[in-house]
Amino acid sequence: MSLNDKIQGKLGFGAAPLGNMFRAITEEEAAATVQAAWDQGIRYFDTAPVYGAGLSELRLGKALAGIDRNQYTLSTKVGRLISKETDDSARSGPFSHGLSNKIETDYSADATFRSIESSLQRLGTDRIDIVFVHDVAQDAHGDEWVEHFNIARKGAFKALNRLKDEGVIKAWGLGVNRVEPCEIALDLTEAQPDGFLLAGRYTLLDHALPLQRLFEKAKLANAEFVVGGPYSSGVLVGGKHFEYSEASAQMLEKVRLITELAARHHVNIKAAGLQFALANPLVAAVIPGASRPSRIAEDVEAFHATVPDEFWLAMREHGFISPAAPLP
Numbered sequence: 001m002s003l004n005d006k007i008q009g010k011l012g013f014g015a016a017p018l019g020n021m022f023r024a025i026t027e028e029e030a031a032a033t034v035q036a037a038w039d040q041g042i043r044y045f046d047t048a049p050v051y052g053a054g055l056s057e058l059r060l061g062k063a064l065a066g067i068d069r070n071q072y073t074l075s076t077k078v079g080r081l082i083s084k085e086t087d088d089s090a091r092s093g094p095f096s097h098g099l100s101n102k103i104e105t106d107y108s109a110d111a112t113f114r115s116i117e118s119s120l121q122r123l124g125t126d127r128i129d130i131v132f133v134h135d136v137a138q139d140a141h142g143d144e145w146v147e148h149f150n151i152a153r154k155g156a157f158k159a160l161n162r163l164k165d166e167g168v169i170k171a172w173g174l175g176v177n178r179v180e181p182c183e184i185a186l187d188l189t190e191a192q193p194d195g196f197l198l199a200g201r202y203t204l205l206d207h208a209l210p211l212q213r214l215f216e217k218a219k220l221a222n223a224e225f226v227v228g229g230p231y232s233s234g235v236l237v238g239g240k241h242f243e244y245s246e247a248s249a250q251m252l253e254k255v256r257l258i259t260e261l262a263a264r265h266h267v268n269i270k271a272a273g274l275q276f277a278l279a280n281p282l283v284a285a286v287i288p289g290a291s292r293p294s295r296i297a298e299d300v301e302a303f304h305a306t307v308p309d310e311f312w313l314a315m316r317e318h319g320f321i322s323p324a325a326p327l328p
């Protein structure tokens, strides 16, 4: 088990914005953003069927077409099937500008195989390296999430374990915004995940819970993490969204205080966000999302920037970083 040795590069690209997250982007912008990532050395790409109801996978596949498949790591997700039928209510929430294909939630084994088959077609590739069971959590399904989790436990988890044993995929895990399903999954004996794509829960703005409840347990199980949403949906670095909704005044104030502290130490806030996540030895990769090529240069620069120790200590002193969090 482990994700670290399955992923190429510590800085990846999160392709949710290619599904027209928050705003409609053109085919050219989508292609140029992936091209910028490739040109600047990014070799890990994460997507999902649900990102724009297939749009993110289609665009990512098109942009990577022609590149030697061994040169990059690809992850996508299962748990939501994209139907050929259309339904305008599919265009809702952050993906209201996505495609209007109907989305059906299904964490069974059969749906897992069908979902992977459809993803391969949309992505135009013959294999997926890592498959995450998507959003099997309270934030996505309300109290019914437990029922979905039980279906996944008997269905998707076992199916993915089998695909891994057969060498069809290299690793599998859960792709979630919540800590609880990861905790429960680590207790399962029948099918143990290699790790988790944990989004929004290990950022400068929010990291207490996995430190308290998840990381020790994950370490014992050899499970590692991909950190999704390292900018908390953008608000940390000048965007308007937190957790896929408009950021509250309280959150904007917290960001202002952190940004001010960073500026006093001549630290780029993106560098602080990415390097905070990567300082944790359980973190295999961090995958900021972007819908413009210019963001990639910012991300790559931030990844390589030097952040002085005094900044991290000041962040801890001001209570912005938990004493339990490893510092870079």
Ligand SMILES: NC(=O)c1ccc[n+]([C@@H]2O[C@H](COP(=O)([O-])OP(=O)(O)OC[C@H]3O[C@@H](n4cnc5c(N)ncnc54)[C@H](OP(=O)(O)O)[C@@H]3O)[C@@H](O)[C@H]2O)c1
Residues within 6 Å of the ligand: 013, 014, 015, 016, 017, 022, 046, 047, 132, 134, 135, 174, 175, 176, 177, 197, 199, 200, 227, 228, 229, 230, 231, 232, 233, 234, 235, 237, 238, 239, 240, 287, 288, 289, 290, 291, 292, 295, 298
């Ligand atoms: N459940 C799951 O499995 C799950 C959940 C969430 C995320 N993820 C994965 O993690 C990836 C990253 O998460 P994310 O894309 O949601 O959020 P994120 O990486 O925290 O933030 C991305 C957002 O930050 C904005 N941003 C970047 N630089 C900026 C700047 N200088 N000024 C203003 N805004 C800026 C981007 O805006 P632009 O669009 O304008 O570039 C983008 O909308 C996803 O793409 C997905 O692959 C997985």
